[in-house]
Amino acid sequence: MADVGVRAARREDVPAVTSTQIRAWRVAYRDVLPEGQLDQMTGPSAEEMWSHQWEEAVVAPPTRRHRLLVAVETEDALASLASGHGEPGGQRVVGMASHAPAEDPDLDPDTTAELLTLLVDPDHVRRGHGSRLLNATVDHLREDGVATVVTWAFADDKPMIGFLTSAGWGPDEAERVLDMDRPVRMIRLTTDIS
Template identity: 80%
Template sequence: MADVGVRAARREDVPAVTATQIRAWKAAYRHVLPEEPLEQMTGPAAQEIWHRQWEEAVVAPPTPRHRLLVAVETEDLLTSLAEHGGEPGGQRVVGLASHGPAEDADLDPETTAELLTLLVDPGHTRRGHGSRLLNATVDHLREDGFTTVVTWVFAEDKAMVDFFASAGWAPDEAERILDLDHGVRMIRLATDIR
């Protein structure tokens, strides 16, 4: 049995954040993105870039309104010993969420935030980590004075679209087409958090 929670990311979390991102992308996007671009986004060279970017997000975020949160599981003694031969009470990063002021030209960054990333490690899905990350994100955004939040998702990523829809998010008519061997459509979802 493990305790779960969400907290601000720390510098020592960066390797786990990077690894979680790579595993989550490989699992979630293998049916959405062409193989070669996905490999480029998750290969060794990309991992180094993501590591540097996550470290910067923790130690020198662009503004005080940018945050990186992590979902963690705190292992009890039996789980820790059985699975890892380790000490009890160690926290394992199992998900991440990042956010900041919206950057799309049609949005007001004073009142609209963007959920930049929401990922859960494939081995830890369906345990409420995504919902906890989303709720913690919204709490921080309200404290920072935001009234609306947007996020971009792949239109074909039905699991993610359904997850956000179940939390009250809906398409706001904006979309993008990424040129990755063939056009990959993204839609922008939005929700009011007042």
């Protein structure tokens, strides 16, 4: 049986964080984004860019309110050796969440934060990692004095919207349309954590 938890990301987590992001996007967005755009966002050159971005997020975040959290499973000795993944008792990154002060011009960054990323590796979904990441994010933001959290989601990403709605989030009136070889609509969701 694996122990699970959430902690702050470390520099050595960057390869696993990058891999988690790319794997999660390939599965979650395959029916949401145009194929060519998704390939470009998850290909080898993008992987290098994302790796650099996540390393910067860990070692030199722009402010103390910028955070990258990871969901981990700590494998027991038998499972670890049988799977061939790491040392017995080693932690495997299986999900990630990042947040920062809100940047949308209609929001107050002193009281509103943005959930920038919430992803779970496709092989580890439906095990509570997303909920643990979301709860840990809210705990950190409450400690920072944040009252409201927003996030942007693709309007066609029904699983993410359903997950957030079940956790008490709801759409506000803001939306944007990205030009990705065809228009791709995003909606902003919000929740009160005060």
